[in-house]
Amino acid sequence: MYFPLKYLIKWNYLSVVHVFILIFDIHIILGAVQVFYSCINGLDISLTVTGSFRHSGIFSIYLASFLPIRLNMTKSKLDSIFSWNIFVLLLVLLLVLSTHSRTGLFLYIINLIFLFYTYIRSFYFKSSYKAILLTMTIIFSTVLITTLIYLKIPSALGRLFIWQNSFEMFCQKPIFGWGFGGFEKSYLNQQAIYFKNNLSSDSYKYKIVAEGVSSPFNEYLKILVEYGIIGVVCLTIAFKIIWKFSRNIRNKKEYSFLSP
Incomplete structure (x- = not known):
């Protein structure tokens, strides 16, 4: 991916944005198809509308987070109230509501405030x-x-429970972490240790989320668990590169990963 993106940035930096917008539009279409398929087959929409992700909540957060970029690229071209922008707003709202994701809905509302x-x-x-x-x-x-x-109070408590166990995993391997996919492979073992050491009646309220945990529902925490402090440092450097890239675009300079 490095060389194609590097070429696109050098040729026309907006083309990179258009690539990600195309991916976003494909996800919207895929999500709409999944809603339709779930309705005609009587499936639980909140579990089946996932886009290309494996979790409906993550899909919802992705849609809500990328929405301002998608609308910003077309706002100067389509100003009618019946424009594509309004259609995208309503369709994304439908998909976010169908996932039953509280975080996705909250981000959607925040982005609406930002847009208007x-x-x-x-x-x-x-x-x-x-x-x-x-x-x-x-x-x-x-x-x-x-x-x-x-x-969804049980879900909120379960999220805090997963974060607590995830932090315990980080404390066990703080420097290099558990490696790629380490969270999914090792989390249930960590959770089992918690239940073994906490046999009080309060621990049973967490058993509703005790199965099928493949993500800590926090990407930064996942990076911390799987890649440790080294991964966080690399992520910080990546953010610095992105910030530098945006600054150079505003100054209309040619961007280079190696420039000072």
């Missing part, structure tokens, strides 16, 4: 009821966060 921030800000400063609007915003935000937490 200019209009929201203008409306707020032109309004004569700023205090009322601010109070309503605080109340809405509190109700939304509370609802998302208590909507």
